[in-house]
Amino acid sequence: MILAVASGKGGTGKTTVALNLALAVAAHATQHSHPQVILLDCDVEEPNAALFLQPILKHRGEVGVLVPDVTADRCTGCGRCAQVCQYHALAVVNGRVLVFPELCHGCGSCALCCPEGAIREKMRVTGVIERGQANPSIQFAQGILNIGEALAVPVIRELKRCLIPRGSGPYLVILDAPPGTSCPVVETLRGSDVALLVTEPTPFGLHDLELAVEVARGELRLPVAVVINRDGVGDQGVERYCQAKGIPVVMRIPMDRRIAEAYAEGRPLLEALPEYRQRFLDLYQRVQEVAKQ
Amino acid sequence: MKQLVILSGKGGTGKTTVAAAWAHLASQEAPIVIADADVDAANLELVLAPTRLETHDFVSGNVAVIDSQGCTACGTCVTVCRFGAVVAGNGSYAIDGSACEGCAACFYQCPVQAIRLEEQRVGQWYRSRTRFGPLFHARLFPGKENSGKLVTLVKQHARLLALDTGASLLLVDGPPGIGCPVIATCSGAQTALLVTEPTASGVHDLQRILATAERLRVPALVLVNKADLSTAKTQEIEAMCATRGVEVIGHIPFDEQVTRSMVGGQPVTAQADSPASVELRRAWERARALCLG
Numbered sequence A: 001m002i003l004a005v006a007s008g009k010g011g012t013g014k015t016t017v018a019l020n021l022a023l024a025v026a027a028h029a030t031q032h033s034h035p036q037v038i039l040l041d042c043d044v045e046e047p048n049a050a051l052f053l054q055p056i057l058k059h060r061g062e063v064g065v066l067v068p069d070v071t072a073d074r075c076t077g078c079g080r081c082a083q084v085c086q087y088h089a090l091a092v093v094n095g096r097v098l099v100f101p102e103l104c105h106g107c108g109s110c111a112l113c114c115p116e117g118a119i120r121e122k123m124r125v126t127g128v129i130e131r132g133q134a135n136p137s138i139q140f141a142q143g144i145l146n147i148g149e150a151l152a153v154p155v156i157r158e159l160k161r162c163l164i165p166r167g168s169g170p171y172l173v174i175l176d177a178p179p180g181t182s183c184p185v186v187e188t189l190r191g192s193d194v195a196l197l198v199t200e201p202t203p204f205g206l207h208d209l210e211l212a213v214e215v216a217r218g219e220l221r222l223p224v225a226v227v228i229n230r231d232g233v234g235d236q237g238v239e240r241y242c243q244a245k246g247i248p249v250v251m252r253i254p255m256d257r258r259i260a261e262a263y264a265e266g267r268p269l270l271e272a273l274p275e276y277r278q279r280f281l282d283l284y285q286r287v288q289e290v291a292k293q
Numbered sequence B: 001m002k003q004l005v006i007l008s009g010k011g012g013t014g015k016t017t018v019a020a021a022w023a024h025l026a027s028q029e030a031p032i033v034i035a036d037a038d039v040d041a042a043n044l045e046l047v048l049a050p051t052r053l054e055t056h057d058f059v060s061g062n063v064a065v066i067d068s069q070g071c072t073a074c075g076t077c078v079t080v081c082r083f084g085a086v087v088a089g090n091g092s093y094a095i096d097g098s099a100c101e102g103c104a105a106c107f108y109q110c111p112v113q114a115i116r117l118e119e120q121r122v123g124q125w126y127r128s129r130t131r132f133g134p135l136f137h138a139r140l141f142p143g144k145e146n147s148g149k150l151v152t153l154v155k156q157h158a159r160l161l162a163l164d165t166g167a168s169l170l171l172v173d174g175p176p177g178i179g180c181p182v183i184a185t186c187s188g189a190q191t192a193l194l195v196t197e198p199t200a201s202g203v204h205d206l207q208r209i210l211a212t213a214e215r216l217r218v219p220a221l222v223l224v225n226k227a228d229l230s231t232a233k234t235q236e237i238e239a240m241c242a243t244r245g246v247e248v249i250g251h252i253p254f255d256e257q258v259t260r261s262m263v264g265g266q267p268v269t270a271q272a273d274s275p276a277s278v279e280l281r282r283a284w285e286r287a288r289a290l291c292l293g
Helices: A014-031 A049-053 A080-084 A109-113 A153-163 A183-189 A203-219 A237-245 A257-265 A276-292 B015-027 B044-048 B076-080 B105-109 B147-165 B180-186 B200-215 B231-244 B257-263 B275-291
Strands: A002-006 A036-041 A056-070 A090-093 A096-099 A119-134 A138-145 A171-176 A194-199 A224-231 A249-254 B002-007 B032-036 B051-066 B086-088 B093-095 B115-130 B133-140 B169-173 B191-196 B220-224 B247-251
Touching (some): A002 A014, A002 A183, A002 A203, A014 A138, A014 A194, A014 A224, A036 A049, A036 A153, A049 B200, A056 A096, A056 A138, A056 A153, A080 A109, A109 A119, A109 B105, A119 A153, A138 A153, A153 A183, A183 A203, A194 A276, A203 A224, A203 A237, A203 B044, A203 B257, A224 A237, A257 B200, A257 B231, B002 B015, B002 B275, B015 B032, B015 B044, B015 B191, B015 B275, B032 B044, B044 B133, B044 B257, B051 B093, B051 B105, B051 B147, B076 B086, B105 B115, B115 B147, B133 B147, B147 B169, B147 B180, B180 B200, B191 B200, B191 B275, B200 B220, B200 B231, B220 B231, B231 B247, B247 B275, B257 B275
Parallel strands (some): A002 A171, A036 A138, A036 A171, A194 A224, B002 B191, B032 B169, B191 B220, B220 B247
Antiparallel strands (some): A090 A096, B051 B115, B086 B093, B115 B133
């Protein structure tokens, strides 16, 4: 099963849910013959899961975008490349091609269209992917967008190639999504079996939950379930909304200063409050049921 | 006219709470213009309760469409598409609009011209009136691209009105992260206020947004929210800022009034004596002195 943890609003507890679910299921799996657990931190602008997991990251690879590299003595300055580029990443000035690599999406259309075969492509590095292992037996990978780079999607796309499980046994892939509802979130959610949306019971939480539901259920047709974090603050709006839309609320995490303090220190919730282990295993059960529907 | 943008790197640290409070305080002193640059999940309007005066469509980018009648299923489009957007259909191919980046590579390579490009209406932007001044805000439709362009558009219109009306300040509530919409938000700003929280994630993410602001040459100020959650992490933030020569202009204590005000659709500073309000006012006075001179 591929499970994406998303939220719309930032800071609602996506990483807390993704990581503690991974820890609970992985610990359980060592005692019973259960799924391989893979956790991917897809919030490549601000990845945080590794702070809590402290994984050993053995593999590190650069990722980027293939940008045009014009061979000057073949180029006739015809301007076809600039004409076909939809992102204004190429311009022809005084018969010479200027490339603006930071605008390039790496589609390769300019190279295909150049009548002289004067465009090759070279990799422009925009981030890194790190892969490794965390205890207990969690395969972990994260993408990190380089500072000053605009495009998160190519890094996420490359990161998601890490999710292919070894062997044929059952697996649980957990994707920790970035906040928001635009292209990086879509890239993360695409191909998942279920979206778990983490929210808080406030007007901001509700507003952004509605947008997240529009993306996950409306655009991508994924089954969705909701986790209410900091339950007890705010108002009843989120509960009423979920009921009206027939969205199951599969977990409620109360407002609890001990949880906030463990989070502040970078300690996983399960380590600080082990009694939550069973609750996260129950969450796994319920999400599996939602995914099957 | 000065432009102050509120950012955070990490989501949910309190950007919008600060933006609403400072809009309230600043508008009591001089006319201001407000912009919400979080076009994915715009929450400022939940507090400012705007009256919409103008609504404009945001048309940006294309999506490829395959004419199933003309398609000979030769598969060229599948080969050239680097975004996995071409899906096999019944005797022809089709485009998955959520994956298509509108690069037009397939359009130019299709040997039978069975592919066309359609412009996409991907969002709306609004000019509104609020009790604290004019508000420019937008909504990118869920799952769509080009949030950076929409941010630029919103800010351009806000800036022009601020210049026309002689407003002293353009206050911009920004998006989370460090990528495309954040870079667009920073353009033209004199000051970036970075709202953080004393948690492991908060410290990590602050480091990345500080580096981003430095790269974009926007002077930063830091405001620590829920500062009493962890003294150790608050000290870590102060040390990090001192090393970089960035001033920490305030420490907002955890205060239940913040959520109560949000539920009531009010800036927290409407309750002038609450602990968070007192510190928000003090921080505003410092930011005003530094940013507006």
